[in-house]
Amino acid sequence: MSMDIERRESPEDRRQPFSKVSKADYLQLYYYLFLTRTLEDRVTALYRQGRIVGGVYTSHGMEAISVGYAYALEAGDVIAPMHRDMGAFLIRGMKPKEILAQYLGKRTGPTKGKDANVHMGDLKRGIFAFVSHLADNLPLATGAALAFKIRGQSQVVVANTGDGGTSRGDFHEALNFAAVRKLPVVFFCCNNQYAYSTPLELQMGTPDVVDRAKAYGIPSEIIDGNDVAVVYVTAQRVIKHAREGHGPSFIECKTMRMHGHAEHDSAKYVPKELLEEWKRKDPILKVEHALKTMGYADESVLMEIQERVKKEIDTAVEFAEESPLPEGPETLEGVYAETLEEVHV
Amino acid sequence: MSMDIERRESPEDRRQPFSKVSKADYLQLYYYLFLTRTLEDRVTALYRQGRIVGGVYTSHGMEAISVGYAYALEAGDVIAPMHRDMGAFLIRGMKPKEILAQYLGKRTGPTKGKDANVHMGDLKRGIFAFVSHLADNLPLATGAALAFKIRGQSQVVVANTGDGGTSRGDFHEALNFAAVRKLPVVFFCCNNQYAYSTPLELQMGTPDVVDRAKAYGIPSEIIDGNDVAVVYVTAQRVIKHAREGHGPSFIECKTMRMHGHAEHDSAKYVPKELLEEWKRKDPILKVEHALKTMGYADESVLMEIQERVKKEIDTAVEFAEESPLPEGPETLEGVYAETLEEVHV
Amino acid sequence: MTTAISQEVTYLEAISQALDEEMSRDERVFLLGEDIGPYGGAFRVTEGFQKKFGDWRVLDTPLAESGFVGAAIGAAMMGMRPVVEMQFADFISCAFDQITEVAAKNHYRWGAAVPMVIRAPYGGGIHGGPFHSVCPEAWFFHTPGLKLVAPSTPYDAKGLLKAAIRDNNPVIYFEHKFLYRRAKEVLPEEDYIVPIGKADVKRTGRDISLITYGAMVPLALEAAEILEKEAIDLEVVDLRTLLPLDQEAILESVRKTSKVIVLHEATKTGGIGAEISALISEYCFDHLDGPILRIAAPDTPVPYSPPLEEFFLPKVDDVLRAARQLATY
């Protein structure tokens, strides 16, 4: 499938996105991109050592999407992530040590060992936990947006889905409801061209996922998902649109899944040339190049950030490894929420 | 909602559809329209007399749709109907006496009293029974089309849905699958502007249901659902398209539900003017006018058909009333298909 | 409990009252579903509600059960207390995934409560046929994290719905269509709830424990009247809550009577009656003086035609027969 980002009118902010991003923000975006990459690479390494028991799904090569949209959000906003949104977890305040504890099934992880890998959630940080059943989180996102609307709040929800997830009925029902009620929710789609082993042309009859949004009358755009500045600036714009009461948007981020579906999958079904083509478009390479071009950072500044990140992750791995596993009887805890406790704000 | 049939390019056959319909066919279409109307009016009358125990959903004022599409089908084709497709049942060969027996819960009805009103099916006549859960029949239609495709047969499936049913996930999953696999299935949608009491603008964010089809890359059209010649000629064309291996189409038929959702519903929520406007567009008035204009029939010819229909329905009511009810223990029959019997062709 | 001048309230009105009072009491409570706004719902439970509470607290949704249950879950997590109406309980199958995978597991997985109620008008006896008559409670009974309630009287209907709305967990509220206009009683003036998880002995008896719920309760009481004349004293235990079951109430009754009939309208195999029977023979075996009999619908879809549906539904006679059999055991 050939990518055709320029097929639609692209607003000014997409043609020169970097001009809209301050130096401080740009460096911060770089930090998060690098943090995401480093954290996931470490998880992959731990997986290869047999120290992670369940599966590992990474956003390798796609980090700019979740970093970009999450960076555009405000404190009270909510995300309903997909399974390749590590950057968003980090930006919303989930600590690497908590995340690693989650992967190792430790009690110090956000689910206390109850759930696996990317199934982390924390309402206080505005993070809905990912649900394996793809697209199930999208109706939830509309519900959170509905709550904001009913209460007259100006918060916004961002939901993310893969290309594969858009084939499910819940995608349809969620987008339709959001459109009818003009809810403050933005739908991102990481179109990484595969759902597990299934290429796009066996998933849908149109070339672009964005065509789906037309069915609902939801304004939509295709953007370069590997350029964090593009994602960030677009997200800012459509989130503002939603925040101001103009309803949902749909953003298709073209990208490529650079690892297997999960770390056990060698992804032989992906043509090598496709991977090579996309390797050149790596989001970290892109941002490094941009930072240098703009004069925002030289090699030493980047190295400094990289060192900082590596230390952070080392400490986090240590924490996670030293953390206790939960004990058997904890299995029985938490099936029901306490009846009398008022759990919500 | 204002109807805007002419917004899209309309092919020749839609501007002068009647020129494509032979006199014999036109008269036959009239016969079926009148048969459908008369049969359903009789069911309504029986309902008012308390002789039908369950609910009654009619296609009153919408008969041209199911008559039109069913008349365009061939013997081996299959329909997956919605709940206002009485005309299609009749054209596919379901006898009025069987249908009335069904409404009265008699053993002589096609479901032997097991199911109610429009839930009739008969594989030999290529009729899938309607499933109450709206849109559930649409994936089934794709499956039948897939069977034809796998076996290299040239049969076609027509599935029908209401506007309301298009909001369900199964609609999305079915249309997407049909598009990806270019299956020989045509989707009709009776857009009668309401789903029960819910007007279109609370069901979807776009003005026309046809916008939904764009999400799948399925060619689509809006037509006047009250003109049986338009429906028939359009159906012929898109069914041929499917039969020749070019894949699915989606046809939105603009129409209006002229009775309540079911016969218990007075439909006070529908503006009177809307009903009056559509009463003037009654499909039977339309066809009578056309037949006369074309010189295909004068009043006496029409009267003759009407008399024939009335007698047919009288006899059918008699049959149904005299038919035995099933007996209690028949409840236990038919949960499983016999294991050894080869039930299919 | 009530003053003489009070009026009788139907089961359906009791549900309306509960919704109305909870919406007035707590502005986080809101309703969503098909045709519940201007139309007032297929059974008119929410008639006038949209006028009273506004468009955004009584929302007509598109025809999309999974989507609007999912939306309710999302809103619940944000601190709202949505009450979803299924037009018929049958259509809950379309939202099964959201209920069992998302709502039920959410708090266990990551500690986010889902205070949500799904109202499910269920049951047969109204000639609805296979798609408008189902008793689907057992589908959800095997899903930890859900609560299931099924009132049999207006009093319980009102009190359980209020309790469900105030609960911090996803509750499916099974309201029996057959009882809507048939069950009537005078209700207390003051605010009350019926606690979730507590069964109620609707008739005390010495000889046989009949354990049941929903529309089978009046049928059981009718049978008890007849059996009384034969000197068989039936205790009728109305479960009211199906999940979590009031195990203690069940066992207590059985310890007294030593004989058990379990009765439900849902089909027999895999019904909730199986669990009740299993609990009793697991924890109360030594008290048993006879087999645990189950009365339930046969294992078929719900047929439409009146003679078929009549055959299908459990009847007073079935109870009489079982009770007589046990009495002489």
Place this chain on the structure above:
Amino acid sequence: MTTAISQEVTYLEAISQALDEEMSRDERVFLLGEDIGPYGGAFRVTEGFQKKFGDWRVLDTPLAESGFVGAAIGAAMMGMRPVVEMQFADFISCAFDQITEVAAKNHYRWGAAVPMVIRAPYGGGIHGGPFHSVCPEAWFFHTPGLKLVAPSTPYDAKGLLKAAIRDNNPVIYFEHKFLYRRAKEVLPEEDYIVPIGKADVKRTGRDISLITYGAMVPLALEAAEILEKEAIDLEVVDLRTLLPLDQEAILESVRKTSKVIVLHEATKTGGIGAEISALISEYCFDHLDGPILRIAAPDTPVPYSPPLEEFFLPKVDDVLRAARQLATY
């Protein structure tokens, strides 16, 4: 039954063989699901199938369980024999409506058979967490019109899948992920089926009937070995088919032993074990010499972390404890 030179076949290979042989035997059989084509399925059950049978008999579908189960139903009604693969049994919740409302009721309603198989890789013990470990069989157990099978050995896996494909009804085939590569045995060369509806006594014993299925069968046999040394003689009844249950086989065993343990990996409340217990106390009460004990997972979602999942899953020790309790009863 087999020749000495034959090779051992895993449970997973047995499934592949059954599919391969049935597709070769009957051209109406075709497969659909996610990633079953070039990739060969998440567990590689259909590796090489698309090459052998072509693109239109091994179809990769979009990610849409309801849609492709519905498509299978439609194709089945047209005389095909689709076999659907769920990538994990957990995702069957997304197709629940099509299975229970359409497939299950179709023949009853209007006489159109739905000869379809849904393969559902299920069960825990592989650290899959709440969404990749579920034992969902009880969800479908209360739905007349479905058949449910759950083999525990390669022999049964192959024979039951062939029987399921040849059956004229919708069959859910629960294949246990834990057994995929762990269970091995030599299989007959010739074509055979294991009839649906027949349980199998995997170990004959006099003292206690242990009734179970799936991955709990090897666990039960392991427990039986240990108990033998304590002179407790366990009979292990492998149900194999869950719906319709082989009631006679269950009752026959109980009539002999008078004591019963029911064991399953699924959570306890509302599990299939409840029905088995209820059947026994309904039809075999007079033979019982002790309470019917159930061993099952506790009523929670399946937790991820190893110590939690280990706590969650039934263990050999649980069987030993229950057996010893019953032995001294």
